[in-house]
Amino acid sequence: MRVSLAGEDGPRTRLLVDGGNGTVVLLEEWMSRVATDFRGLAADVDELRRQSAEIRQELSTIITAFNEERHWVRSLPRESADFRQRLEELDQRLNNVLDLFEKHFGGSGQTEQAMLHHEYAAEYLALVEQKILALALDVLADGPALPRDKAALVAAVCLDLFGYPEIQEQRLMDRLQHNRSVNVTRRIEEICSDARLLRQKASLGRQQRWDFGYTRGLPVDEGRQEMWPGSVDGGLVDFVVAPAYLVDSDTLLKKQRVFTATTDAEGAREHAGGAGEHPDWQSSAAGAGRAVQDLP
Amino acid sequence: MASKPHRVVAAIDFGTYGTGFAWTTVSQDNSEMRTRRISFFEDWEDQKLSYPKNRSALLLDAEGRLLSWGYQAVTQRDAMPAGAGWRLLTGFKMSLQRNLGSGDTVSGDAGVVLVGDAPDAFRLAVLCMEQVYAKARDHITRGAYQESDIRWCVTVPAIWDQYTRDLIYKAAVEAGLPNDPERLLLAQEPAAAALYCTARGEALLSTPGTRFLVVDAGGGTVDITSYQVAGNGRLNELAPASGAKTGSDYLNEAFMNEVLVRRFGLAVISRILRDQRSAIAGTMDAWERAKRSFSADSADDLVIPLSAPFYAALVREKASGRWDGSGEPVTEVVVSHGLVASLFDQRIDETIGCVEQQLREMRSASGVTGGEIALLVGGFAESPYLRSRLGDRLADRGVRVVVPEQPSIAVLAGAVHFAYNPSVFLTWRAPFTVGIKISLPFREGHDPESKRVIGYGNRELCDDRFDVFVVNRAAVLTSEPITRTYWPLREEQTAITIRLFSTTMKNVEYVTEQGVELLGSLTVDLSASMDRRVGERAVEVAMHLGQTHIRVEARNIHTNEPQSATVQWNPTW
Numbered sequence A: 001m002r003v004s005l006a007g008e009d010g011p012r013t014r015l016l017v018d019g020g021n022g023t024v025v026l027l028e029e030w031m032s033r034v035a036t037d038f039r040g041l042a043a044d045v046d047e048l049r050r051q052s053a054e055i056r057q058e059l060s061t062i063i064t065a066f067n068e069e070r071h072w073v074r075s076l077p078r079e080s081a082d083f084r085q086r087l088e089e090l091d092q093r094l095n096n097v098l099d100l101f102e103k104h105f106g107g108s109g110q111t112e113q114a115m116l117h118h119e120y121a122a123e124y125l126a127l128v129e130q131k132i133l134a135l136a137l138d139v140l141a142d143g144p145a146l147p148r149d150k151a152a153l154v155a156a157v158c159l160d161l162f163g164y165p166e167i168q169e170q171r172l173m174d175r176l177q178h179n180r181s182v183n184v185t186r187r188i189e190e191i192c193s194d195a196r197l198l199r200q201k202a203s204l205g206r207q208q209r210w211d212f213g214y215t216r217g218l219p220v221d222e223g224r225q226e227m228w229p230g231s232v233d234g235g236l237v238d239f240v241v242a243p244a245y246l247v248d249s250d251t252l253l254k255k256q257r258v259f260t261a262t263t264d265a266e267g268a269r270e271h272a273g274g275a276g277e278h279p280d281w282q283s284s285a286a287g288a289g290r291a292v293q294d295l296p
Numbered sequence B: 001m002a003s004k005p006h007r008v009v010a011a012i013d014f015g016t017y018g019t020g021f022a023w024t025t026v027s028q029d030n031s032e033m034r035t036r037r038i039s040f041f042e043d044w045e046d047q048k049l050s051y052p053k054n055r056s057a058l059l060l061d062a063e064g065r066l067l068s069w070g071y072q073a074v075t076q077r078d079a080m081p082a083g084a085g086w087r088l089l090t091g092f093k094m095s096l097q098r099n100l101g102s103g104d105t106v107s108g109d110a111g112v113v114l115v116g117d118a119p120d121a122f123r124l125a126v127l128c129m130e131q132v133y134a135k136a137r138d139h140i141t142r143g144a145y146q147e148s149d150i151r152w153c154v155t156v157p158a159i160w161d162q163y164t165r166d167l168i169y170k171a172a173v174e175a176g177l178p179n180d181p182e183r184l185l186l187a188q189e190p191a192a193a194a195l196y197c198t199a200r201g202e203a204l205l206s207t208p209g210t211r212f213l214v215v216d217a218g219g220g221t222v223d224i225t226s227y228q229v230a231g232n233g234r235l236n237e238l239a240p241a242s243g244a245k246t247g248s249d250y251l252n253e254a255f256m257n258e259v260l261v262r263r264f265g266l267a268v269i270s271r272i273l274r275d276q277r278s279a280i281a282g283t284m285d286a287w288e289r290a291k292r293s294f295s296a297d298s299a300d301d302l303v304i305p306l307s308a309p310f311y312a313a314l315v316r317e318k319a320s321g322r323w324d325g326s327g328e329p330v331t332e333v334v335v336s337h338g339l340v341a342s343l344f345d346q347r348i349d350e351t352i353g354c355v356e357q358q359l360r361e362m363r364s365a366s367g368v369t370g371g372e373i374a375l376l377v378g379g380f381a382e383s384p385y386l387r388s389r390l391g392d393r394l395a396d397r398g399v400r401v402v403v404p405e406q407p408s409i410a411v412l413a414g415a416v417h418f419a420y421n422p423s424v425f426l427t428w429r430a431p432f433t434v435g436i437k438i439s440l441p442f443r444e445g446h447d448p449e450s451k452r453v454i455g456y457g458n459r460e461l462c463d464d465r466f467d468v469f470v471v472n473r474a475a476v477l478t479s480e481p482i483t484r485t486y487w488p489l490r491e492e493q494t495a496i497t498i499r500l501f502s503t504t505m506k507n508v509e510y511v512t513e514q515g516v517e518l519l520g521s522l523t524v525d526l527s528a529s530m531d532r533r534v535g536e537r538a539v540e541v542a543m544h545l546g547q548t549h550i551r552v553e554a555r556n557i558h559t560n561e562p563q564s565a566t567v568q569w570n571p572t573w
Helices: A027-106 A112-139 A146-163 A167-176 A182-202 A281-287 B071-077 B118-138 B162-174 B190-201 B249-264 B266-275 B277-293 B306-321 B337-366 B384-395 B407-420
Strands: A002-006 A013-021 A023-026 A209-210 A214-216 A225-227 A234-243 A244-247 A250-255 A256-261 A269-271 B007-016 B018-023 B057-060 B068-069 B087-090 B149-157 B184-187 B211-217 B222-229 B235-246 B303-304 B332-335 B373-377 B400-402 B425-429 B433-441 B452-455 B459-470 B475-479 B484-488 B496-503 B517-525 B538-542 B551-556 B561-564
Touching: A013 A027, A023 A027, A027 B425, A112 A182, A112 A234, A112 A244, A112 A250, A112 B277, A112 B303, A112 B332, A112 B407, A146 A167, A146 A182, A146 A234, A146 A256, A167 A182, A209 B162, A214 A234, A225 B306, A234 B400, B007 B407, B018 B118, B018 B407, B057 B071, B057 B118, B057 B484, B068 B071, B068 B118, B071 B087, B071 B277, B071 B400, B118 B162, B149 B162, B162 B484, B184 B190, B184 B407, B190 B211, B190 B222, B190 B235, B190 B373, B190 B384, B190 B400, B190 B407, B211 B337, B211 B425, B222 B337, B235 B337, B249 B332, B249 B337, B266 B277, B266 B373, B277 B303, B277 B306, B277 B384, B337 B384, B373 B384, B373 B407, B400 B538, B459 B484, B496 B551, B517 B551, B551 B561
Parallel strands: A225 A256, B007 B149, B149 B184, B211 B373, B235 B425, B373 B400
Antiparallel strands: A002 A013, A013 A023, A209 A244, A214 A269, A234 A256, A244 A250, B007 B018, B057 B068, B057 B087, B211 B222, B222 B235, B303 B332, B425 B475, B433 B459, B433 B496, B452 B459, B484 B538, B496 B517, B538 B551
């Protein structure tokens, strides 16, 4: 600060102060400036205080929100687990509903129990092709048998075994009484025993039947019938050798075995299923020089 | 919870002779294996007879396009216009693994030529699976289910190597099945059969400590596995699967050559095979039935009726003067009990040998001898003769043979059970020692000088070391993969190639040892991690050894991206 003296009425004292940047200003002026500055600063401080209060408020809001969020996030695993559990339960319920729907409206698949009929059908055909055919070969062993003779004998045995409500064992024994060696008797007993067991098993589960029905004099229906060996290739159905194995009314597990001949003088004739008509085994076998009993 | 729960499980039994499918719904009612209701399909299109399996047969035209499949293919083949060049193909399943195929020979498999050309087998397997998959998918989704609801399972012989299992997985994917290890499982056939027997109420199979063998005697192979029931009713495999190509198809071949050709002459049979294949097929079907009724209890000869078309063909041969058979054409052939027994015995002796080998292994693994059960399943298990021969032999060794009620559907039904809950198997046995080629610190005086290499940081390493993941015959948990971490050998390395090796040896140090084979390899890209230090460029290898279809996955830990999902297996033959 510097002091300078000047003026008309005598010396006056002026107090000068450093105004900055190499200037000097009067003390009053300087004080006025400072006062102005202070007022400005006070206003700034007020503004800052106001802003600070606002920020505090905002921060507080944010912290509150954050705490809420944090709380929510902490609860997420539990909520997620709950949600997952609900989904799983819903999934299980949906699965159970779909399963129920499938049971009631699906229904074209077969159960394991139902599949047993495939085993039985295979057993049936093995019985015909193995044991009954072997029996026919034994019975007709005396001389050269025509294919039709063998087929006719197999047909007669199949009818006694599967064409009636009960196995016709006595009728079978009687039918073959003149050809009955010890071996033939053994075979008949074994065949009847096997057939009885098979019929018993086949009667369980799916509805099953042995189908003897055919129309004589028509060509072979390849969808339902199969020619027995020795049949006339391209011939017409003469008689049923072995019945078809059917389940569920018309589901074919084994085709009907039929014997075919070249012509059929009588024309087409329908034969019902069950104990239908049968080849004249006596006449053809008699032609080969063997005595046989009448067929039913 | 799986990302997408399956609501249906379906199994495809892709067999040498026949292929079929079965399924069940995932529900509370089906949660218990013993009461689970499995649905079987039996109404194949164009098949006059209902049967759970269609034939694994394809009819292709001269350009290789599919004309028909299954039974229809067999019958349509005879309607081939002259010179059309159609090919009827079957037996391709066994040709997938060449050492089990039957080569280029004519088989007695229902009179149809087996595929001898292995490269064709994959394409044919795809074609066949396409047909059965489409049928199964359409059938299961005709109601409320969608295809994406279904978890599939395809059966594989236990003796197939990883290459062939991988091949069938790829064939299944190419045929349209989902390329997702969660939705497409492979089930070992005997393992599936074991589950079927458990489900069918064989009480001992749920009793902890019980040890049992499964002998799956099918058309092409006999597969044998062994298990021990764990405390929780789950199953531990006792020894790796074994087996041989001694299935019933080989009996068919013997019948063709030893009976039909001898009786009617090679020229006659060859002409009928060429001109009227289904005529022979009908007779082979009769033989198939006859052999299933052949028993050691009876001395009766076996009667095989010839199919009517075959007999008619023989009569025509005779009439044309080209007959070179013995005697006259006949409507049936009678084969002596002794001859049939000898045909059976040739194959059964081999089968018994395999069973006894597995029995020794399971006894060695469990440390217990006697009291085992042998489950006999598969189509050939219906043979009373096989049952009695095997039963007699094993009874001498303290093993009881059990045949389930329906052995022919055991694998198919069991595969459905497996797909429903694969975790029923607790452990498998490693069929070989498996590991990868790595470099480890060089052991002075022990490692060969030729294997000394300098790695990152001038470290002296031994190359070609065999880092064992699992030792031959060791039990492997089905649920957990084995994981290891590896680092690159050199600073400038931008990729790591994982090379997998296997050997039957239990102690192995180097991948260059005799008997060590390269199984395959996969490469992990490290280019995205080159800004990191070598020690931070780690690769994690996870080997899923506990599953039927072994998978190896590797990932760059830094990028966390799997580079290769499955290994390219090499055949072991």
